[in-house]
Amino acid sequence: MINLVKRNLILYFNNKANVFFSLLASLISFGLFILFIKNNLQNQWHATAIYPGLLDNWIIGGTLTTTAISSALTALTRYVIDKSNNVIADISLTDLSFKTLQISYIVSAVIVSTIMQLFTFAFMSTYFSLVDKIDFQWNVILMVILMAILASFVWTAFGFIITSLINNQDALSGCYSIINTLAGFFALVYFPLMTLPKLGQLVIKLTPAPYMSAMYRNILMQNDLKNAFRNSTAHSMNVFKNQININIGNVNSLNSQILVLLTFILIFTFIFLIVSLKTRKNLIH
Amino acid sequence: MKILETQNLTKVIDHKKIVNGINMQVDKGQLVSLLGLNGAGKSTTLKMLTGINYSTFGTVKIMGMTPKNHNYSHQIGVVFQNSILDKELSVKNNLFIRARMYKNIDKKYVDSLIEELGLQSILHQKYKNLSGGQRRKVDIIRALLHKPKILFLDEPSTGLDIQSRNKIWSFIKSLKQKYNLTIILTTHYLEETEQSDYVYIMDEGKFIASDSVENLKIKYSKHILALTFNINFDAKQYFIDHDIKYAYEHNKYLISFNNDKLAINFITDMQNDIDSFEYKHGTMDDVFLNLTGNKANLHD
Ligand SMILES: Nc1ncnc2c1ncn2[C@@H]1O[C@H](COP(=O)(O)OP(=O)(O)O)[C@@H](O)[C@H]1O
Numbered sequence A: 001m002i003n004l005v006k007r008n009l010i011l012y013f014n015n016k017a018n019v020f021f022s023l024l025a026s027l028i029s030f031g032l033f034i035l036f037i038k039n040n041l042q043n044q045w046h047a048t049a050i051y052p053g054l055l056d057n058w059i060i061g062g063t064l065t066t067t068a069i070s071s072a073l074t075a076l077t078r079y080v081i082d083k084s085n086n087v088i089a090d091i092s093l094t095d096l097s098f099k100t101l102q103i104s105y106i107v108s109a110v111i112v113s114t115i116m117q118l119f120t121f122a123f124m125s126t127y128f129s130l131v132d133k134i135d136f137q138w139n140v141i142l143m144v145i146l147m148a149i150l151a152s153f154v155w156t157a158f159g160f161i162i163t164s165l166i167n168n169q170d171a172l173s174g175c176y177s178i179i180n181t182l183a184g185f186f187a188l189v190y191f192p193l194m195t196l197p198k199l200g201q202l203v204i205k206l207t208p209a210p211y212m213s214a215m216y217r218n219i220l221m222q223n224d225l226k227n228a229f230r231n232s233t234a235h236s237m238n239v240f241k242n243q244i245n246i247n248i249g250n251v252n253s254l255n256s257q258i259l260v261l262l263t264f265i266l267i268f269t270f271i272f273l274i275v276s277l278k279t280r281k282n283l284i285h
Numbered sequence B: 001m002k003i004l005e006t007q008n009l010t011k012v013i014d015h016k017k018i019v020n021g022i023n024m025q026v027d028k029g030q031l032v033s034l035l036g037l038n039g040a041g042k043s044t045t046l047k048m049l050t051g052i053n054y055s056t057f058g059t060v061k062i063m064g065m066t067p068k069n070h071n072y073s074h075q076i077g078v079v080f081q082n083s084i085l086d087k088e089l090s091v092k093n094n095l096f097i098r099a100r101m102y103k104n105i106d107k108k109y110v111d112s113l114i115e116e117l118g119l120q121s122i123l124h125q126k127y128k129n130l131s132g133g134q135r136r137k138v139d140i141i142r143a144l145l146h147k148p149k150i151l152f153l154d155e156p157s158t159g160l161d162i163q164s165r166n167k168i169w170s171f172i173k174s175l176k177q178k179y180n181l182t183i184i185l186t187t188h189y190l191e192e193t194e195q196s197d198y199v200y201i202m203d204e205g206k207f208i209a210s211d212s213v214e215n216l217k218i219k220y221s222k223h224i225l226a227l228t229f230n231i232n233f234d235a236k237q238y239f240i241d242h243d244i245k246y247a248y249e250h251n252k253y254l255i256s257f258n259n260d261k262l263a264i265n266f267i268t269d270m271q272n273d274i275d276s277f278e279y280k281h282g283t284m285d286d287v288f289l290n291l292t293g294n295k296a297n298l299h300d
């Protein structure tokens, strides 16, 4: 298994286009934020004008979610490429079991996605610490690493359903374009949930994306929130948290957000198992 | 001794019989060709023989085992039509990644393969930087890592220039001897089948003929004698008198013979009247044309 994981990782990182497309969605949201959104939000939420770290970490949190999505999916492209080029057929002739093979692709994607999230985090944090003179938050790094791994599992589980169903690269990249375009909205990178109509809110809440952004924002913004609401009531802090989607409805603590994400992993795994019962037979064609 | 047998092997995809009831019997140590135009069903057949795809009907057995048997894949090595190795990785990495996927791989054997088959000089090159012929060689060695008894190759020479094609062929034949392999390959190059022990000719999913090259030629092609005669000999009258069928092309009389003996006798009998002659054996081109009609341009 390690053998195949290593091979997948080498092939992924060898290919500059892979790395670029994994980061594309995040670069776009980052660019849009700096150019257009930052001022707009600062006018809306007065606290953020005084504490620039609030808004900066808010955008980092959303962007990490989009990075998790696009990098896990890009890493899983390898599985579809290998199916369409008979690589899977070739491996099926060896002693490696089909289960081990699938797990290898999953582990590779989780590793890729975790690394890309940590890279994005390091890059954006460094940028903001230079530009806005906010502190680089060394104290949350361990938490970020753990959450990045969790996030990677969520989107790899999701992506593996798609890549199990699709056997050719063109269909896959079409599918990915749609997901990458939607990722920024679903991760609530550009605007908060309450600005959307009810139906839109519902659709977004049925995906893991908003909870993941909330989770990251919870962790990344806790220091600045404490400072900003030092002299205010817990209620007014909670109102603000609702506004900026650190709370998603009733899912308003870090633990409950993690729990929701774990549930999504279970749901995706369950769907995958149902799907794979149907596709297993004719996978290796 | 039969090493591989199929019975009524059939593949139906979308209600179409891509491969239609083929029966094969392959002896141990033979080099067997599946000859057919593109789309004839060769790759689909090979996928069923190797157990990569299951047949819709019919059976395939290697030494009594069906593809569902766990040991089936240990008996076979497969070279796919398009390479399955990673272009970005070195030859060595490619081979070792695959080798590690087998449980009881003989490391010494892998090293000896690399050495005996002359791969050391390109071992550290990236696969994508190799020539077409070199790539094929690496593909083949990948298929031999686990000491299979039968080697399957899907169009091993397609896409190569003539020189590399010849090299790969002598490489394949040398493997057969060195490692005591049975080899089953597909091709759409007619002339290549001349080197095989047995040929199955495939058309629209069916075997339309199968035999040794020699027997196929006897059955489906003629040897041609092209003659010119002395000026004062009336050849036309002679052929009519003796009821011999002939053709006249480019100032030459063409007569066909089923075997060499008859041709020699004819020349001996007529030696005083013959001015010059050319004798051409039937080729697989003639065999194929006779079997399939003038179906397509045979050569790419
Ligand atoms: N998975 C598939 N689905 C539909 N048609 C197929 C499939 N595989 C092969 N075919 C069709 O079956 C025919 C034989 O294909 P193939 O075995 O690849 O032929 P060959 O290798 O002789 O060129 C072709 O017409 C091809 O289009």
Ligand SMILES: [Mg+2]
Binding pocket: B042, B043, B044, B081, B154, B155
């Ligand atoms: Mg083919």
